[in-house]
Every structure is written in C-alpha cells, then in structure tokens.
Amino acid sequence: MPYRKELADVANRGLERIIRDRSCTGAAPAASSARIMLENKQLVHFSSNDYLGLANHPLLKDAAAGALEACGTGGMASRLMAGGTTYHHALEEAIARLKGTEAALALNSGYTANTSLIPALAREGDLILSDALNHASIVDGCRLSRSRTVIYRHRDVAHLRQLLASESGTRKIIVTDTVFSMDGDIAPLPDIVTACREHGALLYIDDAHGTGVLGGGRGTLHHFGITPEPWIIQMGTFSKALGSFGAYVAASRTIIRWLINSGRGFIFSTALPAPVVAASLAAVELIERDSALNKKLWENRNYLADELHKIGIDTAPSETPIIPVMVGDIETTLAAAQKLFDQGIYAPAIRPPTVPTPRLRITVSAAHTREEIELLCTLLKEVMK
Ligand SMILES: Cc1ncc(COP(=O)(O)O)c(C=O)c1O
Structure with a gap:
C-alpha cells in the first residue's frame, strides 16, 4: 500500500495527526465557542483562535443568515469572472478603515493570501528577509516566489539590519508575523519599520493573531502607534479573532490594484x-464600535498569566492570549494533553514539525469564565508535577 511505511514512521515517532470532530448538534455546545462537544464529551476549549468568542456571536450569525437569504451559498466564480457582491465591497471598505489604508482586498484564506501575495510582491531578482519563526503559509509563499529568501533570527533586528546591508536585491521585502502563532510573542515592529525606512525596504506583515487582539482590536501597527505607510502591506485573517473565515490585505490603492x-x-x-x-463585515463593524470584548479578552489573558505565574509556570515569551506551556518531550506532552482532555479541558499537544519544541499551546478568549481559567490552572499544576 503506497505511503504505509511513511505513515508508520510518523506514527512510531508519536507525530501522527488525527482529526477530531466537534459535534454541532444540541443547544449547549453551540452557545459558545469556548465550550465544545467532542467525542461525546463536553470540554472547555483552550486551543481556539476565536479570541473574542465571535464565532458564535448572534450579530455574525444574523449577518450570515441575511446574506444567505439574499445571495445564496456559493461564490459562483472568481471575483474577476462573476463579480463580487456588495458585501465584499463593504468588507473591503471596512478593513481599509480599520487598518488606516487607502484600500483593501478580501482573499479566501490566510494560507491563500500568503501563498498568493508574497509571490506577487516579491519578483525575480528581489530579496525577501523572513523571520525564522514565520507561519508555514509565509514559508510556502516565499518558496513560491521567484525571489531569493534569507531567514533572519527570530525577532533579531540587528541580524535583520546586517542582512539588509549585506544582501542584494532589486526590491527588498521584509516579511514577518506580528504575533507569532505558537509562542505568542510580538515582532519588534517599531525597530523593523525604522530599518525598512533606512534601507528603502517594503514591509509585509501577517497580522492574523494581532487583528481583533492588539491595538484595541485594530491590530499590531495601531498597538505600536505606527503610521500605515504606503510601503507597508498588512495582511490578516477573518478566521481568528474575527470569528469568520477568509483573509484580507490592506495597503495603498496602487498595491491593491497590483x-x-x-x-x-x-x-x-x-x-x-x-x-x-x-x-x-459584522465582526469588523463590531470591533470598530465596541471595545468590551477586547477588554474582556485582556482581563482574561492577564488573569491566566498571573495564575500561571503563581503556580510556577513560566509564560515567557508570550505577550498575548497565546501562551505556550512546555511540559516536556513529545510523549509527556501528549500524556498531559490527554489528562486535560479526561478532566474536561481541550488543549492538544503541538509537536514538531509545527514547532521545534513540543508544547501545549494554550489560548484564552473573551468567552472563558474565571472558573474555567481556574480549572485549567488547577489541572495544569497537576500535569506539571
Ligand atoms: C500567522 C498565520 N498566518 C496565516 C494563517 C492561515 O490562515 P487561514 O487559517 O485563514 O488559512 C494562520 C493560521 O493558522 C496563521 O496563524
């Protein structure tokens, strides 16, 4: 049987990935994305990217239901063939407003965005400088582009500057996640922006985990008070804090046309x-007018980090609602995730090759209650013994 040997090898190393299905029937699980039903077990979800709990928000559901009635289920063809809908247009205007840019474009997913936009921006003869811990979709986008990619050490602006000075390229493009999805740390954007300015480089940021989370929800540039210059391209997703699906790029009108x-x-x-x-669109408009969920998210995040410190769990390098907890090797991490599962907490083990070091990737959201966070801490204390 083709691939049986390869698969056995992956399984023997404790690295086989499996899909588990959440149940979407029954009233209770659907009421909040922080509580799920998996394998007939009610669990508190501490591994979701739905940071604001919007994936089950009535405003988003009503908006989707209205558009379903008006426009149906399918996209029909590409936007260039079948045209977009007025919803697409309104969403792009809203994102440009949120991100402080002239224009924006919606794309089908974050993965699609990075594997399409990076090759479109970085052409033959250009140079990409990419952070060592960038998301896999950025890595793949760089591979697909015809330009040369050089990796700089994670968040190391001195190394980045060294490469900007020593490496050549017709156009130089720095590519970085804003919030690193497995460690929860933040790219040093102010210093990166200064380096770009000095070297006339473009900056492409992936704000998938910053949008809705940092800068009161407006994202990482806003968090740092950085002006969205015409040479900064902001990509992000609707699939995380915005509780929906798809991605965007926000930039100058010229870049969006390109x-x-x-x-x-x-x-x-x-x-x-x-x-x-x-x-x-409903999610973006909600973030624009109401900061309550963002505040709640940060209250929960700070409470969880404080509680983890009290029980001796180091939350470094996290600065955001993504908190990696290093339990040990692959086997120990898998056993810890199973113990949590047995006691009602869903936080699966993240293993190589997704990350270099195995971990429980804990994410906290605005939808978690204090009691749920306390339960998580109690159980983590037990599994870390
Ligand atoms: C930083 C980052 N970029 C891009 C993506 C891909 O986004 P999507 O899930 O919308 O394809 C992810 C998702 O995991 C991500 O964490």
Missing part, C-alpha cells in the same frame, strides 16, 4: 461566499 492583477490565489479561485463575507 495584487488584483497578479495574486494568483485571488485571480484563479472562487470568491468567498456572501454569508461568510457578511459575518466578517
């Missing part, structure tokens, strides 16, 4: 369906 004409994942893929787009 991406419409060169982003292969935009040109050659069916448009996002209107219900998904309407839900994303």
Whole structure:
C-alpha cells in the first residue's frame, strides 16, 4: 500500500495527526465557542483562535443568515469572472478603515493570501528577509516566489539590519508575523519599520493573531502607534479573532490594484461566499464600535498569566492570549494533553514539525469564565508535577 511505511514512521515517532470532530448538534455546545462537544464529551476549549468568542456571536450569525437569504451559498466564480457582491465591497471598505489604508482586498484564506501575495510582491531578482519563526503559509509563499529568501533570527533586528546591508536585491521585502502563532510573542515592529525606512525596504506583515487582539482590536501597527505607510502591506485573517473565515490585505490603492492583477490565489479561485463575507463585515463593524470584548479578552489573558505565574509556570515569551506551556518531550506532552482532555479541558499537544519544541499551546478568549481559567490552572499544576 503506497505511503504505509511513511505513515508508520510518523506514527512510531508519536507525530501522527488525527482529526477530531466537534459535534454541532444540541443547544449547549453551540452557545459558545469556548465550550465544545467532542467525542461525546463536553470540554472547555483552550486551543481556539476565536479570541473574542465571535464565532458564535448572534450579530455574525444574523449577518450570515441575511446574506444567505439574499445571495445564496456559493461564490459562483472568481471575483474577476462573476463579480463580487456588495458585501465584499463593504468588507473591503471596512478593513481599509480599520487598518488606516487607502484600500483593501478580501482573499479566501490566510494560507491563500500568503501563498498568493508574497509571490506577487516579491519578483525575480528581489530579496525577501523572513523571520525564522514565520507561519508555514509565509514559508510556502516565499518558496513560491521567484525571489531569493534569507531567514533572519527570530525577532533579531540587528541580524535583520546586517542582512539588509549585506544582501542584494532589486526590491527588498521584509516579511514577518506580528504575533507569532505558537509562542505568542510580538515582532519588534517599531525597530523593523525604522530599518525598512533606512534601507528603502517594503514591509509585509501577517497580522492574523494581532487583528481583533492588539491595538484595541485594530491590530499590531495601531498597538505600536505606527503610521500605515504606503510601503507597508498588512495582511490578516477573518478566521481568528474575527470569528469568520477568509483573509484580507490592506495597503495603498496602487498595491491593491497590483495584487488584483497578479495574486494568483485571488485571480484563479472562487470568491468567498456572501454569508461568510457578511459575518466578517459584522465582526469588523463590531470591533470598530465596541471595545468590551477586547477588554474582556485582556482581563482574561492577564488573569491566566498571573495564575500561571503563581503556580510556577513560566509564560515567557508570550505577550498575548497565546501562551505556550512546555511540559516536556513529545510523549509527556501528549500524556498531559490527554489528562486535560479526561478532566474536561481541550488543549492538544503541538509537536514538531509545527514547532521545534513540543508544547501545549494554550489560548484564552473573551468567552472563558474565571472558573474555567481556574480549572485549567488547577489541572495544569497537576500535569506539571
Ligand atoms: C500567522 C498565520 N498566518 C496565516 C494563517 C492561515 O490562515 P487561514 O487559517 O485563514 O488559512 C494562520 C493560521 O493558522 C496563521 O496563524
């Protein structure tokens, strides 16, 4: 049987990935994305990227239902073939407003965005400088581009500057996650922006885990008070704190026009369906007018970090709602995740090759209660013994 040997090898090393299905029937689990039903077991979800708990928010559900009624389920063809809907247009205006740019474009997923936009921006003869811990979709986007990619040490601006000075390229593009998805630390954007300015480089940021979370929800540039310059390209997703699905790029009108004409994942893929787009739009509008969920998220995040410190768990390098907890080797981490599962907490083990060191990747959201956070800490204390 083809691939049986390869699969056995992955399984023997404790690295086989399996899919578990959440149950979507029954009233209780659907009421909040922080509580899920998995394998007939009610669990508190501490591994979701739904930081604001919007994935089950009535405003998003109503918006999706309205668009479903008005426009149906399918995207029909690519935007360039079938046209977008007024929902797509309104969403792009809202994102440009939120991000302080002239224009924006919706894309089908964060993965599609990075694998389409990076090759469109970095052409033959150009140079990409990429953080060592960037998301896999950025890594793949760099691989797909015809330019040369050089990796700089994680968050190391001195190394980045050294490479900017020593490496050549027609255009130089620095690519970085804003919030690193497995460690929860933040890219030193003010210093990176200064380095870009000095070297005339472009900056492409992936704000997937910053949007809705940092800067009162507006994202990482806003968090640092950085002006969205025409040479900064902001990409992010609707699939995390915004509780929906899809991605965006926000930039100057010229860059967006270029991406419409060169982003292969935009040109050659069916448009996002209107219900998904309407839900994303409702989320962006909610973030713009109401900071309550963002405040609650940070209250919960700080409470969890304080409680973890009290029981001797080091939360470094996390600065955000993503908190890696290092339990030990692959086997110990898997056993810890199983123990948590047995006691009602869902926080699966994250293993290589996703991360270099195995860990429980804990994420906390605005939808968690104090009691749920306390339960997590009590159980973590037990599994860390
Ligand atoms: C930093 C980062 N970029 C991009 C993606 C891909 O986004 P999507 O899930 O919308 O494809 C992810 C998702 O895990 C991510 O963490």
